[in-house]
Amino acid sequence: xxxxxxxxxxxxxxxxxxxxxxxxxxxxxxxxxxxxxxxxxxxxxxxxxxxxxxxxxxxxxxxxxxxxxxxxxxxxxxxxxxxxxxxxxxxxxxxxxxxxxxxxxxxxxxxxxxxxxxxxxxxxxxxxxxxxxxxxxxxxxxxxxxxxxxxxxxxxxxxxxxxxxxxxxxxxxxxxxxxxxxxxxxxxxxxxxxxxxxxxxxxxxxxxxxxxxxxxxxxxxxxxxxxxxxxxxxxxxxxxxxxxxxxxxxxxxxxxxxxxxxxxxxxxxxxxxxxxxxxxxxxxxxxxxxxxxxxxxxxxxxxxxxxxxxxxxxxxxxxxxxxxxxxxxxxxxxxxxxxxxx
Amino acid sequence: xxxxxxxxxxxxxxxxxxxxxxxxxxxxxxxxxxxxxxxxxxxxxxxxxxxxxxxxxxxxxxxxxxxxxxxxxxxxxxxxxxxxxxxxxxxxxxxxxxxxxxxxxxxxxxxxxxxxxxxxxxxxxxxxxxxxxxxxxxxxxxxxxxxxxxxxxxxxxxxxxxxxxxxxxxxxxxxxxxxxxxxxxxxxxxxxxxxxxxxxxxxxxxxxxxxxxxxxxxxxxxxxxxxxxxxxxxxxxxxxxxxxxxxxxxxxxxxxxxxxxxxxxxxxxxxxxxxxxxxxxxxxxxxxxxxxxxxxxxxxxxxxxxxxxxxxxxxxxxxxxxxxxxxxxxxxxxxxxxxxxx
DNA sequence: CAAAATACCGAAATCGATTGCGACAAATTT
DNA sequence: AAATTTGTCGCAATCGATTTCGGTATTTTG
Numbered sequence: 001x002x003x004x005x006x007x008x009x010x011x012x013x014x015x016x017x018x019x020x021x022x023x024x025x026x027x028x029x030x031x032x033x034x035x036x037x038x039x040x041x042x043x044x045x046x047x048x049x050x051x052x053x054x055x056x057x058x059x060x061x062x063x064x065x066x067x068x069x070x071x072x073x074x075x076x077x078x079x080x081x082x083x084x085x086x087x088x089x090x091x092x093x094x095x096x097x098x099x100x101x102x103x104x105x106x107x108x109x110x111x112x113x114x115x116x117x118x119x120x121x122x123x124x125x126x127x128x129x130x131x132x133x134x135x136x137x138x139x140x141x142x143x144x145x146x147x148x149x150x151x152x153x154x155x156x157x158x159x160x161x162x163x164x165x166x167x168x169x170x171x172x173x174x175x176x177x178x179x180x181x182x183x184x185x186x187x188x189x190x191x192x193x194x195x196x197x198x199x200x201x202x203x204x205x206x207x208x209x210x211x212x213x214x215x216x217x218x219x220x221x222x223x224x225x226x227x228x229x230x231x232x233x234x235x236x237x238x239x240x241x242x243x244x245x246x247x248x249x250x251x252x253x254x255x256x257x258x259x260x261x262x263x264x265x266x267x268x269x270x271x272x273x274x275x276x277x278x279x280x281x282x283x284x285x286x287x288x289x290x291x292x293x294x295x296x297x298x299x300x301x302x303x304x305x306x307x308x309x310x311x312x313x314x315x316x317x318x319x320x321x322x323x324x325x326x327x328x329x330x331x332x333x334x335x336x337x338x339x340x341x342x
Numbered sequence: 343x344x345x346x347x348x349x350x351x352x353x354x355x356x357x358x359x360x361x362x363x364x365x366x367x368x369x370x371x372x373x374x375x376x377x378x379x380x381x382x383x384x385x386x387x388x389x390x391x392x393x394x395x396x397x398x399x400x401x402x403x404x405x406x407x408x409x410x411x412x413x414x415x416x417x418x419x420x421x422x423x424x425x426x427x428x429x430x431x432x433x434x435x436x437x438x439x440x441x442x443x444x445x446x447x448x449x450x451x452x453x454x455x456x457x458x459x460x461x462x463x464x465x466x467x468x469x470x471x472x473x474x475x476x477x478x479x480x481x482x483x484x485x486x487x488x489x490x491x492x493x494x495x496x497x498x499x500x501x502x503x504x505x506x507x508x509x510x511x512x513x514x515x516x517x518x519x520x521x522x523x524x525x526x527x528x529x530x531x532x533x534x535x536x537x538x539x540x541x542x543x544x545x546x547x548x549x550x551x552x553x554x555x556x557x558x559x560x561x562x563x564x565x566x567x568x569x570x571x572x573x574x575x576x577x578x579x580x581x582x583x584x585x586x587x588x589x590x591x592x593x594x595x596x597x598x599x600x601x602x603x604x605x606x607x608x609x610x611x612x613x614x615x616x617x618x619x620x621x622x623x624x625x626x627x628x629x630x631x632x633x634x635x636x637x638x639x640x641x642x643x644x645x646x647x648x649x650x651x652x653x654x655x656x657x658x659x660x661x662x663x664x665x666x667x668x669x670x671x672x673x674x675x676x677x678x679x680x681x682x683x684x
Numbered sequence: 685c686a687a688a689a690t691a692c693c694g695a696a697a698t699c700g701a702t703t704g705c706g707a708c709a710a711a712t713t714t
Numbered sequence: 715a716a717a718t719t720t721g722t723c724g725c726a727a728t729c730g731a732t733t734t735c736g737g738t739a740t741t742t743t744g
Contacts, residue, residue: 008701009700009701018723019724019725020701021701021702022722022723022724023701024700024701025702025703027701032721033722034721037722037723051459052700052701053462053699053700053701054460054462055397055400055401055406055701056397056401056699056700056701056702057700057701058397058701059397059398059699060703061701074416074426074429075422077417079422080416080417081416084415084443087442091442096461097441098438098439099425101426101429115433118396228628284626284629286570350729352730360693362694362732363693363694363695363732364692364693367732367733370732374692375693379693394731395729397731398730399730399732401700401729401732402698402730403699403731403732687743689740689741690739690740690741691740692740693736693738695737697734698733699731699732702727702728704726705724706723708722708724709720709721709722710722711721712718712719713719
């Protein structure tokens with residue numbers, strides 16, 4: 001065989017002795033087509049192995065049925081769940097996905113934006129890199145009114161919808177939980193990031209302290225890379241503090257785990273000496289001993305919601321300006337790392 | 343502003359009072375274009391915000407510059423690394439990615455194959471679902487000589503290249519290591535999968551036993567879902583065995599970890615009572631205590647290699663038939679879960 | 685200075701599908 | 715039976731870029 005040539009509507013037309021226009025209408029089941037000819041066309045297409053040429057179609061329709069996705073990375077459990085969710089919805093609705101990852105670099109993020117723009121995606125779903133501090137590189141999309149939806153790692157912008165959880169409230173609940181377990185000297189580990197996610201979590205932490213008359217101390221806020229090394233480094237800081245802290249709220253599970261492991265190495269008892277709460281419900285939070293209390297929210301939901309919003313908007317079912325922010329459900333899962341009372 | 347219309351080569355031609363043909367040549371820096379006009383064209387394009395229409399181009403070139411990717415799931419650290427690797431290479435070479443995941447279902451896998459085929463990807467990279475036992479649903483691609491490369495979870499086929507590690511040898515080394523640590527009653531936990539990966543790991547395990555005159559016992563091979571629940575279930579089996587096993591080689595880290603946690607619950611000491619070796623070097627293997635000895639191989643390498651092979655072939659630099667199988671490097675990382683001698 | 689070679693550009697066909705408009709036939713109404 | 719409506723279908727233009735073929739204008743050669 002080899003690269004057998006493709007069957008086109010003209011081939012079908014020739015075989016059936018009708019015009020290509022009719023074949024085209026038949027294939028899309030256009031109402032002004034006789035049922036009999038329609039059947040003949042569909043049968044012939046099936047038999048001849050016809051597949052529509054998406055380029056010819058897109059050339060005319062000026063839509064690509066393609067959605068761009070930009071994530072900071074794929075390897076975290078949360079982000080890969082999000083992508084799975086997006087993919088599931090997009091697939092069902094007949095959209096394709098162009099996925100790229102910024103590796104937490106604003107420059108790469110900008111490159112991806114440009115590449116996706118040049119590929120004429122119908123819309124964009126994005127989660128920002130840590131050091132992204134404005135959305136200027138998305139102007140290409142905003143200027144052309146191509147819809148953009150940010151999820152999880154977002155910045156405010158009038159032309160886009162944000163999908164995330166109420167990070168302030170989640171952090172408030174987490175900190176509140178630590179206080180209820182008797183913690184009074186609570187450290188917060190956060191990212192050197194410009195995203196509101198982390199600012200919100202920090203403000204929730206502060207608010208909870210305030211509401212319970214626990215004094216906020218600047219030294220208790222540690223800025224670290226949110227991975228296991230960062231956690232280990234934070235542990236060194238914590239060990240030096242006098243009096244020793246008795247609780248830690250970390251903006252990310254892996255970092256919390258790194259910190260816990262380092263402290264355990266020094267024979268610090270968790271949760272007796274110091275209690276821990278993380279964020280994201282990474283699978284590893286059920287591996288660490290004691291299991292880590294954490295804020296859980298579903299990546300699948302985030303992805304599915306984002307994709308559904310975008311596609312609805314693309315189908316004209318809703319306008320993006322309608323909704324500026326969508327808050328999703330979350331839950332504090334209490335495990336042993338923070339349970340000091342039975 | 344709103345949806346401003348797109349600039350085409352005709353617009354540029356009109357503005358410069360030249361023909362569209364010249365503009366086209368200028369934009370691709372075709373050699374038979376005067377340097378001066380070329381510059382004028384490029385400048386005008388830049389200024390007018392021209393972007394090439396990929397559909398018009400693809401319509402003529404009959405290539406999509408798009409690669410399809412099918413993975414069983416994205417949430418494992420290994421698979422998401424692979425995808426990152428693929429994306430990195432594809433991006434650099436100007437290829438787009440269409441990614442779909444089968445959720446370990448052959449039916450969904452077949453759907454994805456068909457969808458990607460209809461989208462006319464230039465080539466396909468795939469890792470198979472657990473229950474996929476033949477490649478009939480890939481015939482669409484084989485018949486049209488569209489290149490397909492399988493990675494990690496593969497089946498043999500004359501028309502495709504496989505990229506993976508020497509699983510037999512890796513398993514041999516892992517088992518061998520356990521034997522060297524004094525283990526003699528070694529359990530192997532594997533998947534209810536039809537992929538050769540698992541068969542190879544099992545055969546490597548058997549071979550190592552044979553070569554060291556350790557008797558193989560059928561009861562020692564446990565078939566489980568390779569996740570933490572599966573591991574916990576395997577632990578129950580292990581606890582019932584008399585005499586008690588003193589080593590476990592698991593075909594997957596998460597399953598190993600689930601098993602270890604369950605055994606620890608019953609006060610079994612690792613590695614003193616029973617030593618563990620896993621597979622894949624999941625991040626969680628450095629969280630579990632004791633840290634898990636495991637076979638490490640880089641997902642990024644697998645992804646980059648697969649993508650590079652495919653793109654080289656698409657660029658005519660090599661033929662896929664040239665190489666049937668590519669074996670990548672791996673390494674046994676020894677940690678505390680298996681160290682019984684100092 | 686005439687002849688030949690070279691450099692550069694334009695006209696027009698092509699890729700495959702879509703769609704407005706008009707033509708014609710069949711079915712309905714008067 | 716004539717007039718009107720309805721249902722099907724074909725013609726041809728269109729989407730935007732590429733490429734072959736040939737024609738000028740320019741340069742090189744004898």
